[in-house]
Amino acid sequence: MSDAALDLLSKTFASAMLLNADPDQVVAAIQKDLPILTTEQEAKQTEILALSENFPSSASKLNAILGGKKFILGTDKPSLADLITYGRVRQPVFEIWSPDEYKSNANIILWADRVQKSEIFKAHKPDESTFISTAALGSNNKAKKEKGPKPQPAKAEAVPITPALVDLRVGFIQKAVKHPDADALYVSTIDMGDPSGPRTVCSGLVKHIPLEDMQQRYVIVVANLKPVTMRGIKSEAMVLCAANEEKVELTIPPSGSKAGDKVFFEGFDGTPQPQLNPKKKIFETLQPNFTTNEKLEVVFKTDNGERPLVNKDGKVVLAPSLVNAEVR
Missing domain, CATH: 2.40.50.140 (Nucleic acid-binding proteins)
Known part of the structure; x- marks a missing residue:
């Protein structure tokens, strides 16, 4: 993987997820877990990264691409395209989107949920308060609800004004x-x-x-x-x-x-x-x-x-x- 791709991964995935480690160390560890791509998948990855750079204006296109797919490139585990796109999508979806926007972009939400639950996330222990919730999808959310006290909403981390x-x-x-x-x-x-x-x-x-x-x-x-x-x-x-x-x-x-x-x-x-x-x-x-x-x-x-x-x-x-x- 090129140095430019690793740098992009560090900026959009590791730092966005508030991982409790140095971003460069996390990226180095993640690199070995990424799937090997075909030439066709490499070309598709370049297209997806360009599309996700314009999120959320590109939300409808991304939602359509994700229809029926486990991960963006058809791989069995998250690729570089999944991780960088998730890093770009997380903030506007987690902090800004309404329940109606969740429902109209259900493919994005369900895909994000799979990325969050992947082994890469489990291995590097991201802050779960930053996860995108599937709750607003209503009947589309197939996860079983556990009984217990209602959790208090997580407070969003203050973003420095720069x-x-x-x-x-x-x-x-x-x-x-x-x-x-x-x-x-x-x-x-x-x-x-x-x-x-x-x-x-x-x-x-x-x-x-x-x-x-x-x-x-x-x-x-x-x-x-x-x-x-x-x-x-x-x-x-x-x-x-x-x-x-x-x-x-x-x-x-x-x-x-x-x-x-x-x-x-x-x-x-x-x-x-x-x-x-x-x-x-x-x-x-x-x-x-x-x-x-x-x-x-x-x-x-x-x-x-x-x-x-x-x-x-x-x-x-x-x-x-x-x-x-x-x-x-």
Whole structure:
């Protein structure tokens, strides 16, 4: 198995499961328990990993693929695809999904239950409070109910608030128009790399940026804020800008960017939450530390210095001209 695959397994499975051991040691132990795959299964695994990276937007496709299968690739025990996909699925399913979403994606829930009960999990003793429950499936849950006192719901472990929770991406504005019912708003159609297609985004930029400058250009977007309806139009993201009291500017993605490219503050390259919970004020807590520096770089200020906003190649997101400006 490649080093890249092992690193991916460590990040998405071992750490996500809160295993009581060093992730690298756990992954090394797990590696010997993985099934040997055929060339066809290796190709299918690559496809599944790409699909699971977009979960939960890819939930319906994944649910269809899992119909009638014990494990994703048709193996008798969990493969790398099962473990990494489970690591990506666990948080949104365990923390966010409603009983109705459980039932409409029953194949995912039953598959996750089999992965949880596999020998790999038993051998490495994951925290059972993080398991996906099949209880919401009702009649689909064939497990026998044991008599006894009703267990108390497990308290979810507090997630540290860091920029890694924010889904920052490159977006491409296909078209922008003025909002028909709000003089200060633009309504943009922005490609963010989602399988479901472009999103609609409302931005209060009419007084700051000419309409012609909002056409056919790349921008940075915050993609996991809760959608809000602005004068009758649902806005599904936010365009990131640098601003001071006199001027507002669209931030500039790294050269060579394409729609959907991930950007992150250096040192905070994690898995963003599918959707930020507005009650927890995660973005509102982090945003005051988003700024530009003397080099026009967009940075996150920490006690240990500035962390630039970069892509996977280390190229930095910039502001056109505003130095030491707020980024919002």
